[in-house]
Amino acid sequence: MTDRIEQLEREAQAAAAVAASSAEIEELRVRYLGRKAELPNLLREVAQLPADQRSAVGSAANRARRAIDSLLDQRAGELAVSELDARLQAERVDVTLPGDPLPAIGRLHLITQTRREIEDVFIGLGFNVAEGPEIETVSYNFDALNHDAQHPARAWSDTFYISDEVLLRTHTSPMQIRAMELSPPPVYLIVPGRVYRRDSDLTHTPQFHQVEGLAVDEDITLADLKGTLLAFARAIFGPEREIRLRPHFFPFTEPSVEVDVSCFNCSGGVVAGGERCGICKGTGWLEILGSGMVDPNVLAYVAGNGYDPERVQGFAFGMGIERIAMLKHGVSDLRLFYDNDIRFLEQFA
Template sequence: MLDRIEEIHDEGLAAVQAAGSTEELEELRVRLLGRKAELPNLLRGVGELPPEQRGQVGKRANEVRKALESRMAEARERLDTAELDSRLIADRVDITLPGDPLQPVGRLHLITQTLRELEDVFLGLGFTVMEGPEVETVQYNFDALNHEPTHPARGRTDTFYTSDDTVLRTHTSPMQVRAMQAHPPPLYVVIPGRVYRRDNDATHTPQFHQVEGLAVDEDITLADLKGTLLEFSRAIFGDERDVRLRGHFFPFTEPSVEVDVSCFNCNDGWMPDGSRCPLCKGEGWIEILGAGEVDPNVYSYVDDERYDPEKVQGFAWGMGIERIAFLKHGVADLRLFYENDLRFLEQFG
């Protein structure tokens, strides 16, 4: 009987090794270890053997059974892995093929397009792009920018307060002082970002985007500001554009100016059919941003002798990204930028 057990062992291991699929392996398991298989029957007949043979035969039969079970488990794992690999190769999806139905290619939102276009213009003029926090302290948002304690913008009806001394920034201008505290002059930066104000109508939204510009160096004048904004206007609105500066007031610039660009939709305010231009309202000029020379009081908040207003001067400006897109693309209502209407968004690829 021991000889037959050894034959079953050798034949079984060879058959398991040769099995080419899990189905074949299952058939082998039934044939070698099933209830009617020879090896289990030999084990059940051990009690009929002479006493001196029972221990040896029973021990060897159990060893063979365990060896076959172990080898079958290893073979199953190997075959399962091979079959999975085979299925993965056969069922592989070619992700380079177009979808069915064909899906439209995505595009940047018009605000993002305009932001990147503005950044490219000022990078070409030698400015560096910086970013700042959207939740800002009252000190940086108002105090450091020379806002009087009674300034209307400080009111809770105009500004979103998160606590008594923190706000959702109302402009990107707080980065003027932060940038000067972080970098010595000369300093040329543009700061794009999201800002918040309590306002909502066809030309205002509670959340919008601005680009703040700041240049600080020796002997900077309004002429440098005008030249910078002239290059910007021609890059965005066309080579024939001109700019004009009108006196205004901002707390953190002195002198302050409103900047207009010559209308790109008409000829001195009039359309070819003789009607008044609907974009510039017949003025021939379109207001695009506010600017001015940095107020000397702002330098005092930097607390750095390198920003002594007797040694350096600077100019700053701030513009709404939505307003630039609004004017350039003739958008009728600012709220269209945020309504996610594909009929609107798909017009700008």
């Protein structure tokens, strides 16, 4: 019986050596160690042997069982590794291949498109493009721009303050002062960038984009401002557009004017069929920005750098990039720019 046990062990070793899959190993396990296999049956017959043979046969059978079990585990591990390698090779993804279907080609966001279009217009008119810090001081954001100490924009409920003297800028206008501090006149620049205010509804978001414009030189008049903005409006909204100026108030300009562009959806507030235009609300005009002649108090703040209010004059204007994009493309809700809905964004490829 001992010879048969050793023979079974050798057979199991030989079979395991040529096994080619984990499934074959499991079949060998059943064949040599299963409930109906020969080796376990031999163990059960040990009790029927003469007393002087039981110990030797039992020890040999148990030793063979452990050896076969260990051998099959080792071979199963080897096959598992090779099978995994084969699967990884067979299922390998070639990341250099083009996607199927091909991914959509990226494009500029509508706000970025509009900002670049505005920049191109003013560069063509002789303006430079500048950028400034989004975290500003109260001095640059309000004091130097002639804001009264009780101005509502200074309230903590309207502006994002970081400390008593530091805030997130509410407009890009502080670059008026910074630019004039850095360079004597003449100066012609626009300042695009993000600004922040505590406001959120259909036409306002806490963070939005603005373009500030500044021109300071000798003999600049309100007529120069109107001509510049008329050229801008026609470049953005079409060559047939007209503009009008309405008196208004801004702390850093005097006189100050709101600027409207003639509605591009109707004629005199009436659309085809005689109905009231829904875009301009029947007025025939669309408000696009605020502007005016630079207040002498603002120039006096930097007078030491050549900006003598008695010698130079200037104009300034500010517009919301989202406002221009909404008017030009018929966007009804400002929040659509930030929802990242691909169905909305793909309309402006």
